[in-house]
Amino acid sequence: MRASQTLGIIWNDEMDDFSTPGASNAFGFAPSPSNFIAPGKRPMSSMSPMVIYNKNENNIVMVVGASGGSFIISATAQTVIRTMLFNQTVKVS
Known part of the structure; x- marks a missing residue:
């Protein structure tokens, strides 16, 4: 695991994020x-x-x-929208 010394972010280097010819990923893409x-x-x-x-x-x-x-982007956006625009708690959103 490798993290940025200044930002505290853990960099993503997982081989599983690559596509494999002829095989769909775990989410069916x-x-x-x-x-x-x-x-x-x-x-x-x-x-x-x-x-x-x-x-x-x-x-x-x-x-x-x-x-x-593959659902990280939509899940993050949904949480922000429901929390910021609809005043839901993070847990509910």
């Missing part, structure tokens, strides 16, 4: 030639940590991220 394993390549990733910052009040409102493979 077809392989993508642009994401096939090759020397020096980094796998595409759905990792999408977000920091919501209020410029007017000069403060951080929310920090959010998710697990879930």
